[in-house]
Amino acid sequence: MLIIPAIDLREGRCVRLVEGRLDQETIYSDDPVAMxxxxxxxxxEYLHVVDLDGAFAGAPKNLAIIKNIIAAVDIPVEVGGGIRNLEAIEELLGSGASRVVLGTVAIRNPELVQEACQKFGEGIVVGIDAKNGKVxxxxxxxxxxxxxxxxxxxMKKLGVQRVLFTDIKRDGTLQGPNLEATGDLARKSGLKxxxxxGVSVLEDLKELKKLEADGVDSVIMGKALYAGTIKLKDALALAEAK
Incomplete structure:
Protein backbone atom coordinates (compact mmCIF):
# COMPACT_ATOMS: atom_id res chain seq x y z
CA MET A 1 0.00 0.00 0.00
CA LEU A 2 1.28 3.41 -0.99
CA ILE A 3 1.38 6.07 1.74
CA ILE A 4 0.87 9.57 0.29
CA PRO A 5 1.49 12.63 2.48
CA ALA A 6 -0.82 15.55 1.70
CA ILE A 7 0.12 19.18 1.26
CA ASP A 8 -2.96 21.41 1.32
CA LEU A 9 -2.32 24.92 0.05
CA ARG A 10 -4.22 28.00 1.17
CA GLU A 11 -2.92 31.52 0.53
CA GLY A 12 0.52 30.09 -0.16
CA ARG A 13 0.80 28.18 3.10
CA CYS A 14 0.56 24.53 4.09
CA VAL A 15 -2.62 24.06 6.14
CA ARG A 16 -5.16 21.46 7.24
CA LEU A 17 -8.89 21.96 7.50
CA VAL A 18 -11.45 19.97 9.47
CA GLU A 19 -14.27 18.64 7.26
CA GLY A 20 -13.19 21.14 4.60
CA ARG A 21 -14.23 24.13 6.72
CA LEU A 22 -12.27 27.34 6.35
CA ASP A 23 -13.08 28.33 9.93
CA GLN A 24 -11.36 25.14 11.11
CA GLU A 25 -7.89 25.81 9.72
CA THR A 26 -4.49 24.98 11.19
CA ILE A 27 -1.38 26.42 9.56
CA TYR A 28 1.55 23.99 9.58
CA SER A 29 4.10 25.74 7.38
CA ASP A 30 4.72 28.98 5.50
CA ASP A 31 7.02 27.06 3.13
CA PRO A 32 5.18 24.28 1.28
CA VAL A 33 8.24 23.47 -0.86
CA ALA A 34 10.31 22.81 2.26
CA MET A 35 7.48 20.66 3.58
CA GLU A 45 7.36 7.94 -2.53
CA TYR A 46 4.44 10.10 -3.66
CA LEU A 47 2.88 13.44 -2.70
CA HIS A 48 -0.69 14.72 -2.87
CA VAL A 49 -1.04 18.49 -3.31
CA VAL A 50 -4.40 20.25 -3.01
CA ASP A 51 -5.03 23.83 -4.07
CA LEU A 52 -7.72 24.70 -1.51
CA ASP A 53 -8.09 28.25 -2.83
CA GLY A 54 -8.59 26.73 -6.27
CA ALA A 55 -11.21 24.30 -5.01
CA PHE A 56 -13.29 27.12 -3.56
CA ALA A 57 -12.69 29.52 -6.47
CA GLY A 58 -13.17 26.99 -9.27
CA ALA A 59 -9.77 27.69 -10.88
CA PRO A 60 -6.16 27.03 -9.80
CA LYS A 61 -4.84 29.74 -7.46
CA ASN A 62 -1.51 28.35 -6.21
CA LEU A 63 0.00 27.27 -9.53
CA ALA A 64 3.41 28.86 -8.96
CA ILE A 65 3.88 27.06 -5.64
CA ILE A 66 2.63 23.77 -7.09
CA LYS A 67 5.12 24.03 -9.94
CA ASN A 68 7.90 24.82 -7.46
CA ILE A 69 7.01 21.73 -5.42
CA ILE A 70 7.02 19.51 -8.52
CA ALA A 71 10.39 20.94 -9.59
CA ALA A 72 11.93 20.56 -6.13
CA VAL A 73 11.15 16.90 -5.44
CA ASP A 74 12.21 13.74 -7.24
CA ILE A 75 9.03 11.79 -6.46
CA PRO A 76 5.68 11.87 -8.29
CA VAL A 77 3.17 14.54 -7.33
CA GLU A 78 -0.58 14.41 -7.89
CA VAL A 79 -2.50 17.67 -7.85
CA GLY A 80 -6.13 18.55 -7.19
CA GLY A 81 -8.28 21.58 -6.46
CA GLY A 82 -10.16 23.77 -8.92
CA ILE A 83 -9.10 21.90 -12.07
CA ARG A 84 -12.13 22.39 -14.27
CA ASN A 85 -10.92 22.62 -17.88
CA LEU A 86 -8.55 20.86 -20.29
CA GLU A 87 -6.11 23.78 -20.28
CA ALA A 88 -5.54 23.47 -16.51
CA ILE A 89 -5.08 19.72 -16.84
CA GLU A 90 -2.57 20.14 -19.65
CA GLU A 91 -0.66 22.85 -17.79
CA LEU A 92 -0.27 20.76 -14.65
CA LEU A 93 0.69 17.53 -16.43
CA GLY A 94 2.96 19.53 -18.71
CA SER A 95 4.64 20.98 -15.64
CA GLY A 96 5.49 17.51 -14.39
CA ALA A 97 2.51 16.52 -12.27
CA SER A 98 2.08 12.75 -12.31
CA ARG A 99 -1.70 12.84 -11.95
CA VAL A 100 -4.44 15.42 -11.69
CA VAL A 101 -7.50 14.91 -9.53
CA LEU A 102 -10.81 16.07 -11.01
CA GLY A 103 -13.74 16.59 -8.67
CA THR A 104 -16.51 19.05 -9.49
CA VAL A 105 -16.21 18.55 -13.26
CA ALA A 106 -17.06 14.88 -12.85
CA ILE A 107 -20.57 16.10 -11.98
CA ARG A 108 -20.73 19.33 -13.96
CA ASN A 109 -18.90 18.30 -17.14
CA PRO A 110 -18.41 14.52 -17.47
CA GLU A 111 -17.58 14.96 -21.16
CA LEU A 112 -14.39 16.72 -20.09
CA VAL A 113 -13.45 13.76 -17.90
CA GLN A 114 -13.94 11.40 -20.83
CA GLU A 115 -11.82 13.60 -23.11
CA ALA A 116 -9.10 13.88 -20.48
CA CYS A 117 -9.04 10.10 -19.94
CA GLN A 118 -8.73 9.49 -23.67
CA LYS A 119 -5.81 11.91 -23.81
CA PHE A 120 -3.99 11.23 -20.53
CA GLY A 121 -5.07 7.77 -19.36
CA GLU A 122 -3.98 7.04 -15.81
CA GLY A 123 -2.90 10.65 -15.41
CA ILE A 124 -6.55 11.36 -14.60
CA VAL A 125 -8.01 10.55 -11.17
CA VAL A 126 -11.54 11.45 -10.12
CA GLY A 127 -11.97 12.64 -6.56
CA ILE A 128 -15.19 11.38 -5.04
CA ASP A 129 -15.97 13.29 -1.86
CA ALA A 130 -18.97 12.06 0.08
CA LYS A 131 -20.99 13.57 2.89
CA ASN A 132 -23.47 11.15 4.47
CA GLY A 133 -23.12 8.99 1.37
CA LYS A 134 -23.91 11.76 -1.13
CA VAL A 135 -21.34 13.39 -3.41
CA MET A 155 -16.75 7.57 -14.31
CA LYS A 156 -15.64 4.01 -15.05
CA LYS A 157 -17.72 4.07 -18.23
CA LEU A 158 -15.89 7.25 -19.26
CA GLY A 159 -12.48 5.62 -18.93
CA VAL A 160 -11.50 6.50 -15.37
CA GLN A 161 -9.32 3.81 -13.78
CA ARG A 162 -8.71 5.29 -10.34
CA VAL A 163 -10.72 7.33 -7.86
CA LEU A 164 -9.79 9.16 -4.68
CA PHE A 165 -12.48 8.59 -2.06
CA THR A 166 -12.89 10.95 0.88
CA ASP A 167 -15.50 10.74 3.61
CA ILE A 168 -15.83 14.45 4.40
CA LYS A 169 -17.14 13.83 7.91
CA ARG A 170 -13.84 12.10 8.73
CA ASP A 171 -11.45 14.49 6.97
CA GLY A 172 -9.08 16.25 9.35
CA THR A 173 -10.85 14.81 12.39
CA LEU A 174 -8.49 11.95 13.35
CA GLN A 175 -11.58 9.81 13.97
CA GLY A 176 -10.53 6.92 11.74
CA PRO A 177 -11.34 6.26 8.07
CA ASN A 178 -14.70 5.04 6.84
CA LEU A 179 -13.50 1.51 6.14
CA GLU A 180 -16.89 0.14 5.20
CA ALA A 181 -17.63 2.80 2.59
CA THR A 182 -14.09 2.73 1.19
CA GLY A 183 -14.03 -1.04 0.79
CA ASP A 184 -17.56 -1.12 -0.56
CA LEU A 185 -16.72 1.44 -3.24
CA ALA A 186 -13.64 -0.48 -4.35
CA ARG A 187 -15.41 -3.85 -4.49
CA LYS A 188 -18.56 -2.70 -6.25
CA SER A 189 -16.88 -0.34 -8.74
CA GLY A 190 -13.87 -2.48 -9.62
CA LEU A 191 -11.77 0.69 -9.70
CA LYS A 192 -8.47 1.35 -7.98
CA GLY A 198 -9.72 10.26 9.10
CA VAL A 199 -6.56 8.14 9.43
CA SER A 200 -5.27 8.79 12.94
CA VAL A 201 -3.34 5.77 14.29
CA LEU A 202 -1.38 2.87 12.85
CA GLU A 203 -4.31 0.55 13.52
CA ASP A 204 -6.28 2.53 10.90
CA LEU A 205 -3.60 1.76 8.33
CA LYS A 206 -3.62 -1.91 9.29
CA GLU A 207 -7.35 -2.03 8.63
CA LEU A 208 -7.02 -0.18 5.31
CA LYS A 209 -4.25 -2.55 4.27
CA LYS A 210 -6.75 -5.40 4.56
CA LEU A 211 -8.69 -3.71 1.72
CA GLU A 212 -5.80 -3.96 -0.74
CA ALA A 213 -7.27 -7.11 -2.26
CA ASP A 214 -10.44 -5.13 -2.97
CA GLY A 215 -8.52 -2.45 -4.87
CA VAL A 216 -7.64 0.09 -2.18
CA ASP A 217 -3.97 0.46 -3.09
CA SER A 218 -3.00 3.75 -1.44
CA VAL A 219 -3.92 6.15 1.34
CA ILE A 220 -3.53 9.90 1.70
CA MET A 221 -2.39 11.08 5.11
CA GLY A 222 -2.56 14.65 6.33
CA LYS A 223 -3.58 15.57 9.84
CA ALA A 224 -2.11 12.43 11.44
CA LEU A 225 1.34 13.21 10.05
CA TYR A 226 1.21 16.92 10.87
CA ALA A 227 -0.19 16.37 14.36
CA GLY A 228 2.33 13.60 14.98
CA THR A 229 -0.17 10.86 15.87
CA ILE A 230 1.57 8.73 13.22
CA LYS A 231 5.22 9.00 12.17
CA LEU A 232 5.76 8.65 8.43
CA LYS A 233 8.52 6.07 8.88
CA ASP A 234 6.16 3.89 10.92
CA ALA A 235 3.41 4.21 8.31
CA LEU A 236 5.84 3.32 5.52
CA ALA A 237 7.14 0.29 7.44
CA LEU A 238 3.60 -0.95 8.05
CA ALA A 239 2.63 -0.41 4.42
CA GLU A 240 5.61 -2.41 3.17
CA ALA A 241 5.16 -5.28 5.63
CA LYS A 242 3.85 -8.51 4.14
Missing amino acids: ALSWQQQGA AIQGWGITVEKTALELALE VIASG
Whole structure:
Protein backbone atom coordinates (compact mmCIF):
# COMPACT_ATOMS: atom_id res chain seq x y z
CA MET A 1 0.00 0.00 0.00
CA LEU A 2 1.28 3.41 -0.99
CA ILE A 3 1.38 6.07 1.74
CA ILE A 4 0.87 9.57 0.29
CA PRO A 5 1.49 12.63 2.48
CA ALA A 6 -0.82 15.55 1.70
CA ILE A 7 0.12 19.18 1.26
CA ASP A 8 -2.96 21.41 1.32
CA LEU A 9 -2.32 24.92 0.05
CA ARG A 10 -4.22 28.00 1.17
CA GLU A 11 -2.92 31.52 0.53
CA GLY A 12 0.52 30.09 -0.16
CA ARG A 13 0.80 28.18 3.10
CA CYS A 14 0.56 24.53 4.09
CA VAL A 15 -2.62 24.06 6.14
CA ARG A 16 -5.16 21.46 7.24
CA LEU A 17 -8.89 21.96 7.50
CA VAL A 18 -11.45 19.97 9.47
CA GLU A 19 -14.27 18.64 7.26
CA GLY A 20 -13.19 21.14 4.60
CA ARG A 21 -14.23 24.13 6.72
CA LEU A 22 -12.27 27.34 6.35
CA ASP A 23 -13.08 28.33 9.93
CA GLN A 24 -11.36 25.14 11.11
CA GLU A 25 -7.89 25.81 9.72
CA THR A 26 -4.49 24.98 11.19
CA ILE A 27 -1.38 26.42 9.56
CA TYR A 28 1.55 23.99 9.58
CA SER A 29 4.10 25.74 7.38
CA ASP A 30 4.72 28.98 5.50
CA ASP A 31 7.02 27.06 3.13
CA PRO A 32 5.18 24.28 1.28
CA VAL A 33 8.24 23.47 -0.86
CA ALA A 34 10.31 22.81 2.26
CA MET A 35 7.48 20.66 3.58
CA ALA A 36 7.42 18.63 0.36
CA LEU A 37 11.18 18.12 0.54
CA SER A 38 10.86 17.06 4.16
CA TRP A 39 8.33 14.35 3.32
CA GLN A 40 10.57 13.14 0.51
CA GLN A 41 13.58 13.02 2.82
CA GLN A 42 11.53 11.01 5.33
CA GLY A 43 10.86 8.36 2.70
CA ALA A 44 7.65 9.39 0.96
CA GLU A 45 7.36 7.94 -2.53
CA TYR A 46 4.44 10.10 -3.66
CA LEU A 47 2.88 13.44 -2.70
CA HIS A 48 -0.69 14.72 -2.87
CA VAL A 49 -1.04 18.49 -3.31
CA VAL A 50 -4.40 20.25 -3.01
CA ASP A 51 -5.03 23.83 -4.07
CA LEU A 52 -7.72 24.70 -1.51
CA ASP A 53 -8.09 28.25 -2.83
CA GLY A 54 -8.59 26.73 -6.27
CA ALA A 55 -11.21 24.30 -5.01
CA PHE A 56 -13.29 27.12 -3.56
CA ALA A 57 -12.69 29.52 -6.47
CA GLY A 58 -13.17 26.99 -9.27
CA ALA A 59 -9.77 27.69 -10.88
CA PRO A 60 -6.16 27.03 -9.80
CA LYS A 61 -4.84 29.74 -7.46
CA ASN A 62 -1.51 28.35 -6.21
CA LEU A 63 0.00 27.27 -9.53
CA ALA A 64 3.41 28.86 -8.96
CA ILE A 65 3.88 27.06 -5.64
CA ILE A 66 2.63 23.77 -7.09
CA LYS A 67 5.12 24.03 -9.94
CA ASN A 68 7.90 24.82 -7.46
CA ILE A 69 7.01 21.73 -5.42
CA ILE A 70 7.02 19.51 -8.52
CA ALA A 71 10.39 20.94 -9.59
CA ALA A 72 11.93 20.56 -6.13
CA VAL A 73 11.15 16.90 -5.44
CA ASP A 74 12.21 13.74 -7.24
CA ILE A 75 9.03 11.79 -6.46
CA PRO A 76 5.68 11.87 -8.29
CA VAL A 77 3.17 14.54 -7.33
CA GLU A 78 -0.58 14.41 -7.89
CA VAL A 79 -2.50 17.67 -7.85
CA GLY A 80 -6.13 18.55 -7.19
CA GLY A 81 -8.28 21.58 -6.46
CA GLY A 82 -10.16 23.77 -8.92
CA ILE A 83 -9.10 21.90 -12.07
CA ARG A 84 -12.13 22.39 -14.27
CA ASN A 85 -10.92 22.62 -17.88
CA LEU A 86 -8.55 20.86 -20.29
CA GLU A 87 -6.11 23.78 -20.28
CA ALA A 88 -5.54 23.47 -16.51
CA ILE A 89 -5.08 19.72 -16.84
CA GLU A 90 -2.57 20.14 -19.65
CA GLU A 91 -0.66 22.85 -17.79
CA LEU A 92 -0.27 20.76 -14.65
CA LEU A 93 0.69 17.53 -16.43
CA GLY A 94 2.96 19.53 -18.71
CA SER A 95 4.64 20.98 -15.64
CA GLY A 96 5.49 17.51 -14.39
CA ALA A 97 2.51 16.52 -12.27
CA SER A 98 2.08 12.75 -12.31
CA ARG A 99 -1.70 12.84 -11.95
CA VAL A 100 -4.44 15.42 -11.69
CA VAL A 101 -7.50 14.91 -9.53
CA LEU A 102 -10.81 16.07 -11.01
CA GLY A 103 -13.74 16.59 -8.67
CA THR A 104 -16.51 19.05 -9.49
CA VAL A 105 -16.21 18.55 -13.26
CA ALA A 106 -17.06 14.88 -12.85
CA ILE A 107 -20.57 16.10 -11.98
CA ARG A 108 -20.73 19.33 -13.96
CA ASN A 109 -18.90 18.30 -17.14
CA PRO A 110 -18.41 14.52 -17.47
CA GLU A 111 -17.58 14.96 -21.16
CA LEU A 112 -14.39 16.72 -20.09
CA VAL A 113 -13.45 13.76 -17.90
CA GLN A 114 -13.94 11.40 -20.83
CA GLU A 115 -11.82 13.60 -23.11
CA ALA A 116 -9.10 13.88 -20.48
CA CYS A 117 -9.04 10.10 -19.94
CA GLN A 118 -8.73 9.49 -23.67
CA LYS A 119 -5.81 11.91 -23.81
CA PHE A 120 -3.99 11.23 -20.53
CA GLY A 121 -5.07 7.77 -19.36
CA GLU A 122 -3.98 7.04 -15.81
CA GLY A 123 -2.90 10.65 -15.41
CA ILE A 124 -6.55 11.36 -14.60
CA VAL A 125 -8.01 10.55 -11.17
CA VAL A 126 -11.54 11.45 -10.12
CA GLY A 127 -11.97 12.64 -6.56
CA ILE A 128 -15.19 11.38 -5.04
CA ASP A 129 -15.97 13.29 -1.86
CA ALA A 130 -18.97 12.06 0.08
CA LYS A 131 -20.99 13.57 2.89
CA ASN A 132 -23.47 11.15 4.47
CA GLY A 133 -23.12 8.99 1.37
CA LYS A 134 -23.91 11.76 -1.13
CA VAL A 135 -21.34 13.39 -3.41
CA ALA A 136 -20.19 16.90 -2.49
CA ILE A 137 -18.60 19.31 -4.98
CA GLN A 138 -17.26 22.88 -5.30
CA GLY A 139 -14.99 22.81 -2.28
CA TRP A 140 -17.48 20.49 -0.57
CA GLY A 141 -19.98 23.35 -0.38
CA ILE A 142 -22.70 21.67 -2.43
CA THR A 143 -24.13 18.16 -2.06
CA VAL A 144 -25.75 16.52 -5.08
CA GLU A 145 -28.30 13.70 -5.27
CA LYS A 146 -25.83 11.06 -6.34
CA THR A 147 -24.06 8.42 -4.29
CA ALA A 148 -20.32 7.81 -4.37
CA LEU A 149 -20.85 4.44 -6.05
CA GLU A 150 -23.18 5.85 -8.69
CA LEU A 151 -20.58 8.45 -9.61
CA ALA A 152 -17.77 5.88 -9.59
CA LEU A 153 -19.63 3.61 -12.00
CA GLU A 154 -20.41 6.55 -14.30
CA MET A 155 -16.75 7.57 -14.31
CA LYS A 156 -15.64 4.01 -15.05
CA LYS A 157 -17.72 4.07 -18.23
CA LEU A 158 -15.89 7.25 -19.26
CA GLY A 159 -12.48 5.62 -18.93
CA VAL A 160 -11.50 6.50 -15.37
CA GLN A 161 -9.32 3.81 -13.78
CA ARG A 162 -8.71 5.29 -10.34
CA VAL A 163 -10.72 7.33 -7.86
CA LEU A 164 -9.79 9.16 -4.68
CA PHE A 165 -12.48 8.59 -2.06
CA THR A 166 -12.89 10.95 0.88
CA ASP A 167 -15.50 10.74 3.61
CA ILE A 168 -15.83 14.45 4.40
CA LYS A 169 -17.14 13.83 7.91
CA ARG A 170 -13.84 12.10 8.73
CA ASP A 171 -11.45 14.49 6.97
CA GLY A 172 -9.08 16.25 9.35
CA THR A 173 -10.85 14.81 12.39
CA LEU A 174 -8.49 11.95 13.35
CA GLN A 175 -11.58 9.81 13.97
CA GLY A 176 -10.53 6.92 11.74
CA PRO A 177 -11.34 6.26 8.07
CA ASN A 178 -14.70 5.04 6.84
CA LEU A 179 -13.50 1.51 6.14
CA GLU A 180 -16.89 0.14 5.20
CA ALA A 181 -17.63 2.80 2.59
CA THR A 182 -14.09 2.73 1.19
CA GLY A 183 -14.03 -1.04 0.79
CA ASP A 184 -17.56 -1.12 -0.56
CA LEU A 185 -16.72 1.44 -3.24
CA ALA A 186 -13.64 -0.48 -4.35
CA ARG A 187 -15.41 -3.85 -4.49
CA LYS A 188 -18.56 -2.70 -6.25
CA SER A 189 -16.88 -0.34 -8.74
CA GLY A 190 -13.87 -2.48 -9.62
CA LEU A 191 -11.77 0.69 -9.70
CA LYS A 192 -8.47 1.35 -7.98
CA VAL A 193 -9.16 3.46 -4.90
CA ILE A 194 -7.05 5.96 -3.00
CA ALA A 195 -8.41 6.20 0.55
CA SER A 196 -8.54 9.59 2.25
CA GLY A 197 -9.91 11.10 5.43
CA GLY A 198 -9.72 10.26 9.10
CA VAL A 199 -6.56 8.14 9.43
CA SER A 200 -5.27 8.79 12.94
CA VAL A 201 -3.34 5.77 14.29
CA LEU A 202 -1.38 2.87 12.85
CA GLU A 203 -4.31 0.55 13.52
CA ASP A 204 -6.28 2.53 10.90
CA LEU A 205 -3.60 1.76 8.33
CA LYS A 206 -3.62 -1.91 9.29
CA GLU A 207 -7.35 -2.03 8.63
CA LEU A 208 -7.02 -0.18 5.31
CA LYS A 209 -4.25 -2.55 4.27
CA LYS A 210 -6.75 -5.40 4.56
CA LEU A 211 -8.69 -3.71 1.72
CA GLU A 212 -5.80 -3.96 -0.74
CA ALA A 213 -7.27 -7.11 -2.26
CA ASP A 214 -10.44 -5.13 -2.97
CA GLY A 215 -8.52 -2.45 -4.87
CA VAL A 216 -7.64 0.09 -2.18
CA ASP A 217 -3.97 0.46 -3.09
CA SER A 218 -3.00 3.75 -1.44
CA VAL A 219 -3.92 6.15 1.34
CA ILE A 220 -3.53 9.90 1.70
CA MET A 221 -2.39 11.08 5.11
CA GLY A 222 -2.56 14.65 6.33
CA LYS A 223 -3.58 15.57 9.84
CA ALA A 224 -2.11 12.43 11.44
CA LEU A 225 1.34 13.21 10.05
CA TYR A 226 1.21 16.92 10.87
CA ALA A 227 -0.19 16.37 14.36
CA GLY A 228 2.33 13.60 14.98
CA THR A 229 -0.17 10.86 15.87
CA ILE A 230 1.57 8.73 13.22
CA LYS A 231 5.22 9.00 12.17
CA LEU A 232 5.76 8.65 8.43
CA LYS A 233 8.52 6.07 8.88
CA ASP A 234 6.16 3.89 10.92
CA ALA A 235 3.41 4.21 8.31
CA LEU A 236 5.84 3.32 5.52
CA ALA A 237 7.14 0.29 7.44
CA LEU A 238 3.60 -0.95 8.05
CA ALA A 239 2.63 -0.41 4.42
CA GLU A 240 5.61 -2.41 3.17
CA ALA A 241 5.16 -5.28 5.63
CA LYS A 242 3.85 -8.51 4.14
